[in-house]
Amino acid sequence: MLKRLPKLAGALAVTTAMAAPALAQTTILAPGQNTVGTYMDYMKTVYDRATFAELLQIPIATFDKNFELTPMAAESWEQSEDGLTWTFNLRQDLVWSDGEPLTAEDYVYALERAATGGYDFAWYWDFAGGIAGWAEVTAGEADVDTLGLEAVDDYTIEVTTNAPKPYLPSVMSLWYPVPKHVVEELGDDWALSVDTIISSGPFEIESWEKSNNSVVFTASDSYAGPWPAQIDRLEVDPTLGAPEVGLPAFLAGDADYSFLNTGQLPVAEARYPDGIRRNAVFATSYLSFDMSSEPFDDVNVRRAFYYAIDRDELTSTVLRDIAIPAGSILPPGYPGYNPSVVEQAVFDPEMAQQYLADAGYPDGEGFPELEIWIREEGGYNSAIVPAMAQYLQAEFEENLGVSLTIRSQPSAEWMDGLLNKRGKLFISPYEYDYLDPSNFYGIFYNGGRHDYHVDAYDEVVAEADSESDWDTRYELYAEAEGIMIEEGMIVPLVHPITTAVISEELGGEASTPNELGFTPLDRLGHYFFTHLTK
Numbered sequence: 001m002l003k004r005l006p007k008l009a010g011a012l013a014v015t016t017a018m019a020a021p022a023l024a025q026t027t028i029l030a031p032g033q034n035t036v037g038t039y040m041d042y043m044k045t046v047y048d049r050a051t052f053a054e055l056l057q058i059p060i061a062t063f064d065k066n067f068e069l070t071p072m073a074a075e076s077w078e079q080s081e082d083g084l085t086w087t088f089n090l091r092q093d094l095v096w097s098d099g100e101p102l103t104a105e106d107y108v109y110a111l112e113r114a115a116t117g118g119y120d121f122a123w124y125w126d127f128a129g130g131i132a133g134w135a136e137v138t139a140g141e142a143d144v145d146t147l148g149l150e151a152v153d154d155y156t157i158e159v160t161t162n163a164p165k166p167y168l169p170s171v172m173s174l175w176y177p178v179p180k181h182v183v184e185e186l187g188d189d190w191a192l193s194v195d196t197i198i199s200s201g202p203f204e205i206e207s208w209e210k211s212n213n214s215v216v217f218t219a220s221d222s223y224a225g226p227w228p229a230q231i232d233r234l235e236v237d238p239t240l241g242a243p244e245v246g247l248p249a250f251l252a253g254d255a256d257y258s259f260l261n262t263g264q265l266p267v268a269e270a271r272y273p274d275g276i277r278r279n280a281v282f283a284t285s286y287l288s289f290d291m292s293s294e295p296f297d298d299v300n301v302r303r304a305f306y307y308a309i310d311r312d313e314l315t316s317t318v319l320r321d322i323a324i325p326a327g328s329i330l331p332p333g334y335p336g337y338n339p340s341v342v343e344q345a346v347f348d349p350e351m352a353q354q355y356l357a358d359a360g361y362p363d364g365e366g367f368p369e370l371e372i373w374i375r376e377e378g379g380y381n382s383a384i385v386p387a388m389a390q391y392l393q394a395e396f397e398e399n400l401g402v403s404l405t406i407r408s409q410p411s412a413e414w415m416d417g418l419l420n421k422r423g424k425l426f427i428s429p430y431e432y433d434y435l436d437p438s439n440f441y442g443i444f445y446n447g448g449r450h451d452y453h454v455d456a457y458d459e460v461v462a463e464a465d466s467e468s469d470w471d472t473r474y475e476l477y478a479e480a481e482g483i484m485i486e487e488g489m490i491v492p493l494v495h496p497i498t499t500a501v502i503s504e505e506l507g508g509e510a511s512t513p514n515e516l517g518f519t520p521l522d523r524l525g526h527y528f529f530t531h532l533t534k
Helices: 004-019 104-116 122-127 134-138 168-174 180-191 243-251 265-271 299-307 311-316 349-358 381-400 411-419 437-442 455-466 470-486 521-530
Strands: 027-031 061-063 069-071 074-079 085-090 149-153 156-160 203-209 214-219 233-237 257-259 276-280 283-289 323-325 370-375 404-409 425-431 490-502
Touching: 027 257, 027 521, 061 168, 061 521, 069 074, 069 168, 074 168, 085 168, 104 122, 104 134, 104 149, 104 156, 104 180, 122 134, 243 257, 276 521, 283 381, 299 349, 299 381, 299 490, 311 323, 311 381, 311 490, 349 381, 370 381, 370 411, 381 404, 381 425, 381 490, 404 411, 411 425, 425 490, 437 455, 437 470, 455 470, 490 521
Parallel strands: 027 233, 370 404, 370 425
Antiparallel strands: 061 069, 074 085, 085 156, 149 156, 203 214, 214 233, 257 490, 276 490, 283 425, 283 490, 323 490
């Protein structure tokens, strides 16, 4: 039943094709993200989602390559005078690929289901969205009807927040619809098979090989929103995400672009001088800890690790040309970036050793052997994280007398270990979700991504989040980061710089640099894959 209308559309397309000259199909061959994924549903799971599941659905809004927020499903929005209620007005010509209208109820249902269904990204809608009642509903303390969400009519959504959120529309860039009429019939299984998956976005799904999470998408015939696909097919192979695999495939003509590691860059630059693309990603890799048990329940241990890392050496040797030193959770150029915070992140092995001695481990004596958990990565992080882990392993041995072993985990297992404290020490990469400092500071707020609960930090972040004056917010966030450093909540390591090589056959706006000279590529998936030609 679900495929009835697409089949009808397919029959019409065949009729049209018989009357028109045959056109060659354009296919983009792309590297992917994780090689493991369960549901093709971003609103069911983010950390264990299938490859580029988000491309199938249309978000409320999204970012273009200059990081300008662009309306997508919502054609406009407005904020109430008290700042607590936002009204989103949806386009009225959007449909699901089975022909059913896409309505406000599909968006409200998506978040109601997320709040009550054990969504692994539920924390985002509390810390970033501040949706009224979210914390109570996700904790099972209130009924889902009490959420600050309402489908006023088929094309109007009202969102009420606990405090004024001047940046809320950018938060909504991760709000995708769920087909309520299908989920009510099939449950979560709707997103397990290409026979039952339907889309609302610029692409439909043709095939999904679950053994390696590779997917073939096709341009949607029913999509009427902004940014329709300009290509016919998109074939994504996650096994090509690692540069060691991706570049050989690119050279063989089996990929249209590939990310590069340090060793590959000189060769690629010499052979494809016009095909090199760089991007200063708004992302940070940092060390995080289980602060509730030994040895990292002692702030002196965490501070020892903070001072034991030579970030300049790290980024000029093993991570040369693919990362820069991080002295703050905020990357350079991101709103709220504060150079005075960055200056504190110095390499001082003597101070590091003193902190470790103060914790009762002089020269590392008696310090337990630990694992440093890293996540299996695709894309730019695949070239950074494993190499950085090996560097840190040597650095901590030399400067602290501490021995570590490296444990690499699939994304879902790594996240489970982080949230449920199965590990003690993690390399944690994080890329922004929306352009506001509350994004980065929010991942440590009141539990957040790490189950951290530091009262002084939480109080300052909460005050900053609801403050409407930008200068005051800036000062408050700097104060929050000061607490973060003093408490040793994290150790900032590096900010990634991606370098990729693209085929000379690729064209379109997405293949060229933005106003800052950077090319985000698939880090802005909706923009990239709909503004690419071949």
